[in-house]
Amino acid sequence: MKTLINNYVNTFKGLSREVWWLALITLINRxxxxxxxxxxxxxxxxxxxxxxxxxxxxxxxxLGSVIGSWLGGKLTDQIGYYKVMTYSLLSTGxxxxxxxxxxxxxxxxxxxxxxxxVADMFRPAMFVALSAYSKPKNKTRSVTLIRLAINLxxxxxxxxxxxxxxxxxxGGLFWVDGVTxxxxxxxxxxxxxxxxTKQLDDIKVENPKSAYGDKAFLIFLTAMLFFGIVFLQYxxxxxxxxxxxxxxxxxxxxxxxxxxxFLIFVFEMPLIKWLENTKFTKxxxxxxxxxxxxxxxxxLNLTNWIGVIVIGMLLMxxxxxxxxxxxxxxxxxxxxxxxxxxxxALYSISFSIAHIFGHNMxxxxxxxxxxxxxxxxxxxxxxxxxxxLFTLKQYLKYKKNKQLVLLEEEDILWx
Numbered sequence: 001m002k003t004l005i006n007n008y009v010n011t012f013k014g015l016s017r018e019v020w021w022l023a024l025i026t027l028i029n030r031x032x033x034x035x036x037x038x039x040x041x042x043x044x045x046x047x048x049x050x051x052x053x054x055x056x057x058x059x060x061x062x063l064g065s066v067i068g069s070w071l072g073g074k075l076t077d078q079i080g081y082y083k084v085m086t087y088s089l090l091s092t093g094x095x096x097x098x099x100x101x102x103x104x105x106x107x108x109x110x111x112x113x114x115x116x117x118v119a120d121m122f123r124p125a126m127f128v129a130l131s132a133y134s135k136p137k138n139k140t141r142s143v144t145l146i147r148l149a150i151n152l153x154x155x156x157x158x159x160x161x162x163x164x165x166x167x168x169x170x171g172g173l174f175w176v177d178g179v180t181x182x183x184x185x186x187x188x189x190x191x192x193x194x195x196x197t198k199q200l201d202d203i204k205v206e207n208p209k210s211a212y213g214d215k216a217f218l219i220f221l222t223a224m225l226f227f228g229i230v231f232l233q234y235x236x237x238x239x240x241x242x243x244x245x246x247x248x249x250x251x252x253x254x255x256x257x258x259x260x261x262f263l264i265f266v267f268e269m270p271l272i273k274w275l276e277n278t279k280f281t282k283x284x285x286x287x288x289x290x291x292x293x294x295x296x297x298x299x300l301n302l303t304n305w306i307g308v309i310v311i312g313m314l315l316m317x318x319x320x321x322x323x324x325x326x327x328x329x330x331x332x333x334x335x336x337x338x339x340x341x342x343x344x345a346l347y348s349i350s351f352s353i354a355h356i357f358g359h360n361m362x363x364x365x366x367x368x369x370x371x372x373x374x375x376x377x378x379x380x381x382x383x384x385x386x387x388x389l390f391t392l393k394q395y396l397k398y399k400k401n402k403q404l405v406l407l408e409e410e411d412i413l414w415x
Contacts, residue, residue, distance in 0.1 A: 011273040012145070018133035019142045021191045022126065025089075027149040028184040038161055040236050040363070041243070041250065042170045043108070051240075053105055055363035058236055060109040062355025064116030069352045072121030073345020076128050081341075082194050084125035086185060092119040093181030100174035120352060127344040129192075131332050140329040144272045147325060148265050161254055211343045216396055217334045221350045223388035224327060227290055228354025229361065230297070230382045234260075234316060237362035241371050246306050256309070260317045268321045275322070282326040282333075283396060287389040289323025292316070294382025297375045 043049045043057060075084045095115045102111040126146075134142040164172045211217055234257075242248040242256065275285060296315035299308055328347075335343035365374040 011141070011269045014135070014138055015142055015145060016133050016135070016138075018192060019130065019138075019145060021187075022130060022133065023145050023149040025184045025188050025192075026126070026146055028180055028187060038170070038173065038239070038250065038254075040359075041239055042173075044240075046170050047103055047108070049105065051363050051367040054236075055360040055367075057105070057109055057112055058359030058363065059356050060113040061116050062352055062357070062359065064113035065120045065352030065355050066349050068117040068120035069123055069345050069348035071117070072348070073124040073341040073343075075121065076125045076341035076345075077339050080194070081125040081129040081132070082188075082192060085122055085129065085192075086188055088118055088122040088125070089181050089185040089188060092122070093178045093185065095119075095178075096174055096181060097178035100171050116352075116355075120348060123348040124341055124344040127328070127332065127347070128335075128340045131335070131340060131344075139332055140272060140276055140325055141269070143328040143332075144269050144325045147328075148268060150261075163251065163254075166251060211334075211339070211346050214334060216392060216399070217331075217343070217346070219388060219392045219395060220327075220330060220334075221346055223286075223290075223385050223392060224347070224350040225354055226381050226385035226388065227293070227323060227327075228351040229358035230290075230293055230378055230385065231316070231320060232351075232354055232358040233297070233362045233378055236359040237366050237374065240363075240366065241300075242309065245371055246309060256313060259310075260313055263314070263317050264321055268325070271321060272325050275326075281393065281396075282330045283389060283393040285326045286323050286330070287386055287393065289319045289321070289326070290382055290385045290389060292319030293323065294379050294386065295319075297382065298379045300375045301372050 039061075040054050040058070043054045044051065049057070072084055072088065092115065095111070095118060099108075099111045099115055102108045130142055130146060131139065161173055164176065239253050239257075242253050243250075248256070280288075292315050296312040296319065299315070300312055302308065331343060331347040332340075362374060362378070365377060
C-alpha cells in the first residue's frame with residue numbers, strides 16, 4: 001500500500017510551482033461553476049422555458065464561447081496571458097451574479113452569451129501560460145494536473161450544487177459562481193504576477209506559421225469538434241435523460257456527475273504517466289478515448305437496467321481521461337511553430353463550436369425523436385471522430401516518412 005501511494009505521489013513530481021498555482025486557481029474557479037451542469041434543468045423548471053428555448057439558449061452559450069475563445073487568443077498574443085486571465089476571471093464573476101436576475105428568453109440569451117464570451121477568453125490564455133510554465137517533457141502531465149483541478153472542482157461542485165438547489169434554490173448557485181470567480185482572480189493577482197514568476201519554456205518563433213495553414217491541425221480540430229459535440233451531451237441532454245428516463249433527483253444527478261470528477265482525480269495522473277511511457281502516439285490515444293466515449297452512448301440503448309447509466313459514465317470518464325490530456329498536449333506541440341495564442345484559441349474554439357451545435361442538436365433530437373434514436377446518432381458522430389483521428393494518424397505518418405526520405409536524399413547529395 002505504501003509503495004502504491006509513493007508511486008501515485010511520484011507522478012506529480014517535477015511540475016513547476018506556477019503550474020500548481022494555475023491548478024489551484026482553476027480548482028477555485030471550477031468548483032464554483034456548478035450552474036452549468038444544472039443549466040438545462042434550471043431553465044426548464046425555474047424559468048419554465050421549453051426544450052426548444054433551452055436549445056437556442058445553449059447555442060447562444062456556444063456562440064459566446066466561440067467569440068470569447070477567438071478574442072482571448074488574439075489578446076493573449078497582443079497583451080499577454082496574465083492580463084487576459086485576470087480581466088476574464090473578474091468580469092465573469094460579476095456577470096454570473098447578474099445572470100440570475102434575467103428571466104426572459106431574449107435577455108437570458110444575451111446574458112449567457114456575454115458570460116461565455118468573457119469566461120472563455122480565459123482558456124487560450126491559460127493554455128499559453130501553462131505551456132510557458134512547463135518544461136517540454138512535463139507538458140502532458142501539467143495539462144493533466146489542470147484537468148485534475150477541474151474535475152476535483154467538478155466532483156464537488158455538482159454535489160454541492162444539488163444540496164444548494166434543495167435548500168436555497170437555483171439562485172444560490174449564481175452567487176457561488178460569481179464569488180468563486182472573483183476569489184480566483186485575487187489568487188491569480190497575488191501568485192502569478194509576471195514580475196515574480198519564472199517561465200520555463202519561452203517559445204519565440206521568428207516567422208510564425210498560421211494555424212489556418214496547418215493541415216494536420218485542421219484535421220485534428222475537426223475531430224475535436226465532433227468529440228466535443230458527443231462529450232457535451234453529458235451536460236445538457238444527459239441530465240434530462242437521467243431525470244425523465246430513470247427518474248433521478250437533482251441530488252442523485254449531482255452525485256453521478258460528481259463520480260466522474262472523483263474518478264478522474266484518483267486515476268488520471270497515474271494513467272497518463274503510464275501511457276506516456278508506452279509506445280502509443282498521442283493520436284492513437286485520442287482515438288481510443290473517442291471510441292470509449294462513443295460506446296458510453298451506444299450501451300444506453302442495450303438495456304433499461306438503471307446500472308447501465310453508471311457503466312456509461314465510467315466509459316465516458318475513461319474516454320475523456322485519455323482523450324483530453326493528449327489532445328491538449330498535441331495542440332500545444334503544434335503551437336510551437338506559430339502564434340501560440342492563435343493555435344490555442346482555435347483549439348478552444350473547436351469545443352466552443354461544439355457548444356453551439358451540440359447542445360441544440362441533442363436537445364432538439366430528444367424532443368423530436370426520443371432518447372434511443374438520439375443516442376444512436378451521437379454514437380455515429382463519435383464514429384466520425386474516430387475516423388478523422390485515424391486519418392490524422394495516417395497523415396502524420398505519411399509526412400514523417402516523407403521528411404525522412406528528404407533527409408536521406410540530402411545526405412546522399414552531400415556524399
